[in-house]
Amino acid sequence: MADQMDTDRSGQEQGSVAQPGAGPKALAKAYNKFNVPLPEGLASALSTAASEQSVHEERAAKRPRVGDSAEPEKDLAAEGPSEKDSSKSKPHVKDINDKPGADPSDTRDRRVGIAPIKREYLVDTSTSSNLDSQTVDDDDAAEGRGGGGGDQRDTAESRSGKHDRDSGARGKKGKKEKRKKGQNTERSFGRFGDTFQLCNSRALYSEFSPHDCKYGDDCRMSHDLRKYLAEGRREDAETFNGECPVFQQYGTCFSGWKCRFVKSHMNEVELDDGRKELVLVNKFKDRSSTETNGVKPLQVSMADETDERRPGVYNNVDMSIKIDMNRKRLDFSKADEYIKWMNEEATLNQEYHHRRKGQPEESADDIRARYVEPPFKPSEKRRLYFGPETPTLAPLTTQGNLPFRRLCVELGCELTYSEMAMGMPLLQGTKADWTLLKAHESEVRPPLFKAGSNFVFDDYDHSRDLRFGAQISGNQPWIVTKAADVLNRFCPHLRLIDLNCGCPIDMVFKSGGGSALLESQGKLERMIRGMNAMSGEIPITAKIRTGVKNSRPTAPSVISKLAFGSREHRERLGAPGCAAITLHGRSREQRYTKRADWGYIGECAALIKSYGDERDALTDTAAEPDASTLANAKDGRLYFLGNGDCFSHVEYQEHIEKARVDTVMIGRGALIKPWLFEEIEKGQYLDKSSTERLTYVEKFVRYGLDAWGSDEVGLGLTRRFLLEWLSFAHRYIPVGLLEYLPPSLNDRPPAYNGRDELETLMASGNYKDWIKITEMFLGPVHPGFEFKPKHRSNAYEAEG
Numbered sequence: 001m002a003d004q005m006d007t008d009r010s011g012q013e014q015g016s017v018a019q020p021g022a023g024p025k026a027l028a029k030a031y032n033k034f035n036v037p038l039p040e041g042l043a044s045a046l047s048t049a050a051s052e053q054s055v056h057e058e059r060a061a062k063r064p065r066v067g068d069s070a071e072p073e074k075d076l077a078a079e080g081p082s083e084k085d086s087s088k089s090k091p092h093v094k095d096i097n098d099k100p101g102a103d104p105s106d107t108r109d110r111r112v113g114i115a116p117i118k119r120e121y122l123v124d125t126s127t128s129s130n131l132d133s134q135t136v137d138d139d140d141a142a143e144g145r146g147g148g149g150g151d152q153r154d155t156a157e158s159r160s161g162k163h164d165r166d167s168g169a170r171g172k173k174g175k176k177e178k179r180k181k182g183q184n185t186e187r188s189f190g191r192f193g194d195t196f197q198l199c200n201s202r203a204l205y206s207e208f209s210p211h212d213c214k215y216g217d218d219c220r221m222s223h224d225l226r227k228y229l230a231e232g233r234r235e236d237a238e239t240f241n242g243e244c245p246v247f248q249q250y251g252t253c254f255s256g257w258k259c260r261f262v263k264s265h266m267n268e269v270e271l272d273d274g275r276k277e278l279v280l281v282n283k284f285k286d287r288s289s290t291e292t293n294g295v296k297p298l299q300v301s302m303a304d305e306t307d308e309r310r311p312g313v314y315n316n317v318d319m320s321i322k323i324d325m326n327r328k329r330l331d332f333s334k335a336d337e338y339i340k341w342m343n344e345e346a347t348l349n350q351e352y353h354h355r356r357k358g359q360p361e362e363s364a365d366d367i368r369a370r371y372v373e374p375p376f377k378p379s380e381k382r383r384l385y386f387g388p389e390t391p392t393l394a395p396l397t398t399q400g401n402l403p404f405r406r407l408c409v410e411l412g413c414e415l416t417y418s419e420m421a422m423g424m425p426l427l428q429g430t431k432a433d434w435t436l437l438k439a440h441e442s443e444v445r446p447p448l449f450k451a452g453s454n455f456v457f458d459d460y461d462h463s464r465d466l467r468f469g470a471q472i473s474g475n476q477p478w479i480v481t482k483a484a485d486v487l488n489r490f491c492p493h494l495r496l497i498d499l500n501c502g503c504p505i506d507m508v509f510k511s512g513g514g515s516a517l518l519e520s521q522g523k524l525e526r527m528i529r530g531m532n533a534m535s536g537e538i539p540i541t542a543k544i545r546t547g548v549k550n551s552r553p554t555a556p557s558v559i560s561k562l563a564f565g566s567r568e569h570r571e572r573l574g575a576p577g578c579a580a581i582t583l584h585g586r587s588r589e590q591r592y593t594k595r596a597d598w599g600y601i602g603e604c605a606a607l608i609k610s611y612g613d614e615r616d617a618l619t620d621t622a623a624e625p626d627a628s629t630l631a632n633a634k635d636g637r638l639y640f641l642g643n644g645d646c647f648s649h650v651e652y653q654e655h656i657e658k659a660r661v662d663t664v665m666i667g668r669g670a671l672i673k674p675w676l677f678e679e680i681e682k683g684q685y686l687d688k689s690s691t692e693r694l695t696y697v698e699k700f701v702r703y704g705l706d707a708w709g710s711d712e713v714g715l716g717l718t719r720r721f722l723l724e725w726l727s728f729a730h731r732y733i734p735v736g737l738l739e740y741l742p743p744s745l746n747d748r749p750p751a752y753n754g755r756d757e758l759e760t761l762m763a764s765g766n767y768k769d770w771i772k773i774t775e776m777f778l779g780p781v782h783p784g785f786e787f788k789p790k791h792r793s794n795a796y797e798a799e800g
Contacts, residue, residue, distance in 0.1 A: 113746060113747055113748060114747060114748060114749075114750060115733050115738065115743070115744070115747035115748060115749040115750070116738055116739040116740055116747075117733070117737055117738065117739070117749055117750060117752045118737055118738070118739050121737050121752045121753050121754070121755075122750060122751065122752050123750075123751040123752055123753055125750075125751045188786060189716075189720050189785065189786055189787060190782075190784045190785050190786035191784040191785075192712060192713065192715075192716030192719075192782035192784050192785045193712055193713055193716075193784075194228075194232050194233045194234075194258070194711075194712050195231065195232050195233065196221075196222055196228070196231075196232045197220075197221040197222065197232070198221060198222050198223075198225070198228040198232060198257060198258060199213055199215075199219055199221035199222060199223050200221075201213035201214075201219075201223070202222075202223055202225055202228075202257065203255075203256040203257050203258055204256040204257075204280070205256075205280075206277060206278065206279040206280065207225050207226075207277045207278040207279070208271075208275070208277050210223070225257060225278060226278070228257065229257065229262075229278075233258070233260075233712065234260070234712065234782070236260060236261055236262060236263045236264075237260045237261055237715070237778065237779035238779060239776070239777050239778060239779050240261070240777070242261060242263065242264055243261060243264045244259055244261035244262070244264045244265055244710055245261075245701075245702045245705050245706070245710065246259075246705055246706055246709075246710050247259075247261070247264060247265045247281075249702075249706065250311060251282065251283030252265075252280075252281075252282045252283065253265050253280070253710060254310065254709065255709045255710045255711040255714065256280060257278075257280070258709075258711035258712070259709075259710045259711055260710055260711060260712060260715055260779070261710055265280060265281040266278060266279065266280055266281060267279050267281060310706070310707065312440060312441040313402070313438050313439070313440060313441070313707070314438065314439045314440075314441065314443075314444050314493040315437050315438050315439050315490075315491040315492075315493050315494070316438065317434050317437075317490045317491070321429070321490060322429035322430075322431060322434060323429060324429070325427060325428060325429035325486070326428055326429035326430075330486070332482055332485065334376075334485070334534070335478075335481055335482045335485045335534050337375050338374065338375060338376070338481065338530060338533050338534065339477070339478045339481055339482075339530065341372070341374050341375055342477055342478075342481075342526050342529070342530055344372075345371070345526075346522075346526065348370055348371060349522075349568065352568075371572065373572075374533070374573070376533065377533075378532045378533045378535075378577055379535075379536050379537055380537065381535075381537055381538070381539045381540075381577075381579065382464055382465070382495075382537045382538065382539060383459065383460045383461060383464075383465070384465065384495070384496065384539055384579055384580065384639065385447070385449055385460055385462070385465060386415075386580060386639045386641060386662040386663045387449070387450070387662060387663060388653075388656050388662075388663060389414065389448045389449070389450055389681075390414040390415050390447050390448060390449075390663050391412070391413060391414060391415075391652065391663060391664060391666060391676075391677050391680050392413070392414070392415040392416070392417075392641065392663055392664070392665040392666065393405060393408050393413045393415065393416045393417065393665075393666060393667075393670055393677075394417065394643060394665045394666060394667035394670075395417040395418065395419060395420050395471040395498070395500070395543070396419065396667060396671070397419055397420055398419070398721070398724055399671055399721070399724055399725055399728070400416075400417065400418065400419045401419065401707075401721055402438055402439070402440055402703075402707050403700055403703035403704045403706075403707050403718075403721070404674075404700065404721070404725060405440070405443065405468075406440045406442060406443075406703050407674055407696060407699055407700055407703060408670055408674050408677060409440070409442045409443060409467065410442070410699070411674050411675045411677050411678045411696075412675075412677030412678040412680065412681045413467075413670070413674075413677040414447040414448050414467060414677075415447055415467050415468075415469070415495070415663075416439075416443055416467055416468050416469070417468075417469050417470070417471050417498060418436050418437050418439075418468070418469070418470045418471055419436045419471075420436075420471050420472070420473050420500050420503065421433045421434075421436045421437060421470065421471065421472050421473070422472070422473055422474070423472050423473060423474030423479040423480050423482075423483040424474070424479055426472065426483050426486065426487075427479065427482055427483060427486065437470050437487070437491050437494075439468040439493055442467075443466070443467045443468035444466050444467070444468060444493045445466070445467060446462050446463060446464075446465045446466065446467070447465060447466075447467050449462045449465075465495065466493060466494070466495035467495060468493065468494065468495055469494060469495040469496040469497065469498055469541070470487060470491065470494050470496075470497050470498065471497075471498040471499075471500055471543070472484075472487075472497065472498070472499065472500065473499075473500040473503060473508060473513050473514060474499075474513055474527065475508075475511045475512035475513035475516070475517075476512075476523075476527075477523060477526040477527045477530050478530070480499060480527045480530065480531050481527070481530030481531055481533070481534050482534070483531075484497055484530070484531040484532075484534045484535040484538075484540070485534040485535075487535070487538070488534065488535050488536040488537075488538055494538050495538075495539075496538060496539045496540065496541050496579065496580070497531060497535055497538055497539075497540055497541070498540075498541045498542065498543055498582075499527060499528065499531065499540065499541070499542045499543070500513070500514055500543060501514065501515065501517045501518060501524060501542050501543060501544045501545075501558070502514060502515045502518070502543055502544050502545035502584055502588070503515060504545070504588040504591055509588065515545055515548055515588035516548070518544060518545065518547055518548055518554050518555075518558055518588070519548055519554065521554075521557065521558060521561045521566075522566065524542075524558070524561065524562075525561050525562075525565055525566060525569070525576055528540060528542065528562060528576040528577065528578050529565075529573070529576045529577070532576060532577035532578075539579035539580070540577060540578060540579060541578060541579050541580040541581065541582070542562055542578055542580075542581055542582070543581075543582040543583075543584070543643075544558055544559075544581065544582070544583055544584070545583070545584050545586060545587055545588055546583070546584075546585060546586060546587045546597065546600055547587045547588070548587060548588045548589065549587060549588075549589050550587045550589050550590055550594075553587070553600065555583055555600070555604050556604060556607055559581060559583075559604060559607060559608070560607075561576070562576060562578040562581055562638070563575065563578065563608070563638055578638065579638070579639065580638060580639035580640070580641065580662075581608075581638055581639075581640055581641070582640075582641040582642075582643055582665055583601050583604055583640070583641070583642060583643065584596065584643040584644050585597040585598055585600055585601045585642065585643065585644040585645075586644060595644075595645055595746065596643070596644020596645040597644075598642065598644070598645075598655055598658075598659050599659075601642040601644075601655075601659050601661065602658060602659035602660060602661075604640070605640050605642070605659055605660045605661050606660065608638055608640045639662045640661055640662055641661055641662060641663055641664065641665050642655055642659050642661040642664050642665070643664070643665040643666075643667065644667075645668075645669070645745050645746070646664050646666050646669050646676075646745075647669040647672070647673075647676070647742070647743055647744065647745040648676070648679065648685070648741070648742040648743060649676075649679040649680045649682075649683055649684065649685070650741070650742045651742060652664050652666075652680050653683075668728065668745060669745055671725065671728035671729070672728050672729060672731050672732050672745070673688070673729075673732050674696065675688060675696075685735045685741065686735070687734055687735040687736045688732075688734065689734075689755075689759070690754065690755075690756055690758040690759035690761075690762055691758065693729075693732075693762060694758065694762070694773075694776075697722065697726075697773065697776075697777065698777055700718075700722055700725065701718055701722065701777040701778060704717070704718030704721060704722065705718055712782065715778050715779075715782075716782055716785055718778060719774045719778050719781070719785065720785075720787070722773075722774050722778075723767070723770050723771065723774060723787050726770040726773060726774075727767070727770065729762070730762060730763055730764060730765055730770070731748075731765075732762075732763075733747075733749050733763075734754070734755070734759065736755065737752065737754075737755070749763075761773070767787060767788065770787075771787065
């Protein structure tokens with residue numbers, strides 16, 4: 001089945017790069033649309049736009065070519081295949097008439113992996129020079145970054161240190177720099193802060209009424225407000241007409257004097273003694289708590305932790321708690337009690353199996369007598385619901401940030417997951433990992449629910465359900481058990497806690513986490529049991545792959561362990577308590593090189609039903625599992641989700657009906673077109689214009705400034721994550737340009753022109769054009785900001 005669904009690798013790896021026609025005119029139109037003043041240099045560029053045409057032709061030449069790469073290309077839109085090459089290319093040619101809605105009279109050849117663009121939009125690249133692509137449009141390469149890449153990328157060259165030398169790991173004097181610690185350290189985005197920092201004791205208060213600085217004379221930051229405004233920061237940004245988006249929404253700005261739009265919410269007032277004081281404007285200061293024009297009144301906190309004050313954000317954990325975890329002062333006595341029992345249980349099981357196998361003459365009754373019950377049973381869990389009306393956004397490393405999830409929820413996504421958080425850093429109180437668990441208020445609302453449309457519990461309380469779940473990763477039972485404990489105690493707004501059992505990157509796999517758990521099923525079962533015991537009312541779920549090796553799928557045995565537990569545990573301990581399983585239809589070995597095997601996902605979905613029959617057969621027998629340990633369903637049924645290559649509402653409904661999954665989890669498809677959830681809801685294709693898509697970019701920027709701040713650092717972070725998203729979004733091909741539907745996630749377009757200049761610009765695969773798009777809303781790039789990806793992006797699904 002997997003082999004039948006595989007696509008031509010060459011079609012997937014060809015780069016999708018800049019389109020012809022992208023230039024200053026498109027930028028000027030976009031600026032005019034939003035009434036944004038032209039930045040410095042763009043006005044003069046309009047006068048020389050004609051000379052830029054040759055550059056656009058070069059960009060078009062970088063598109064993957066439809067013809068034979070070994071010979072000068074010909075435009076297949078104008079002529080069919082030559083008789084000479086017909087036999088040569090036959091194995092790679094797919095008949096267009098095989099596609100639904102295709103024109104039978106059109107006999108042009110189609111290579112697998114090349115998008116079917118209408119002939120009037122195609123660009124003849126046969127006379128253009130074949131320049132090297134600016135980026136590599138390869139999901140495997142993107143996924144491998146940050147974790148050392150795949151096994152095939154662990155070459156002798158990288159081990160010898162050549163990669164470090166080439167990537168600037170040595171200093172100017174040839175001395176080897178200290179190796180960076182932590183995750184995802186291979187890519188650098190430069191430095192994009194102020195020239196010198198303004199102390200937080202001055203950042204939020206009037207000039208003559210500062211807050212006391214806790215560092216006193218030892219503080220290394222500036223306390224001179226006027227000097228900071230004149231020399232320590234760049235000029236105010238001119239985008240959004242110079243108005244601060246955060247101030248417009250809340251009536252106050254949480255970045256204070258550091259805001260890049262501070263002129264829109266500051267005044268200089270003359271005091272009675274003749275002095276002039278700089279003050280920040282607060283529209284709702286000293287007003288009642290009622291809303292004004294739909295804007296909630298807020299007051300800036302006296303605390304220094306500015307990121308903890310964001311309105312509408314849930315799962316904020318106090319810094320004091322993080323410090324206690326970091327210094328090992330947090331009480332884990334209950335978790336330690338359960339972990340101790342699990343370790344003793346594992347030791348007895350190992351001893352029992354070794355004695356029974358190696359010494360058959362000796363009875364094992366004495367070992368059985370030493371088994372003890374767990375110290376306590378799991379709490380009753382909150383009921384979940386997954387159905388056809390709840391399309392789910394996959395856990396996305398890097399791009400599954402709060403602003404992007406917020407945009408997806410607005411466009412119809414019903415269930416979201418956090419970026420994958422590592423278990424050990426959570427226990428160490430690492431701020432970066434705890435930040436991943438923050439949710440927007442739109443994510444803590446109940447998902448869509450249609451009674452009677454799908455399996456649901458008799459006692460399902462829709463009002464208590466949420467849209468946002470957390471995904472964590474770990475390689476030891478005690479780590480994830482304690483992680484579930486702290487999440488239950490300090491992050492109450494979680495729909496579920498999902499254990500990543502499918503992450504393929506080497507950093508996670510070689511440590512024994514992620515997809516390595518698929519071959520350590522005993523450990524995986526203990527992890528689920530420990531998490532279930534400590535998570536309170538929050539259900540526990542798991543996300544898996546088909547297996548580690550393509551030739552050795554292990555999903556059925558893993559599902560069996562998660563549904564009922566191993567045979568030696570079923571009678572005494574019952575099921576582990578996994579409430580739902582998500583299966584990504586690829587192995588760890590495949591990464592993204594093959595299509596997701598939905599036939600195999602359907603077979604595993606059928607196994608879920610057979611397990612239900614098996615459970616019924618165990619009724620009234622000694623092997624019947626304890627009802628309290630089953631998944632949180634009436635009769636203990638598991639929910640089952642499928643994941644992989646869903647790119648249209650047609651494919652979504654097909655997976656629901658044919659694979660019989662409860663719902664579909666969507667990853668890369670949502671990155672390319674977030675309105676996929678809207679298409680699923682409406683049941684039709686939506687041909688989004690370039691201006692509509694640019695509006696989504698503007699919303700992302702507004703949400704980013706809301707989440708990360710409107711200061712220099714906040715603008716830099718928003719630009720960085722916007723660029724990461726654009727590295728996927730440029731692959732979108734408008735429906736109106738395709739010859740037939742449905743579109744394929746793995747198809748790459750040949751050189752083509754959009755229906756307008758802005759559409760052509762947004763289809764560019766050149767990261768310099770992505771930066772131009774960010775400048776429409778974030779102004780000129782900070783001199784220290786860097787974005788030159790070797791690969792298309794560092795965002796990928798944390799499969800899991």
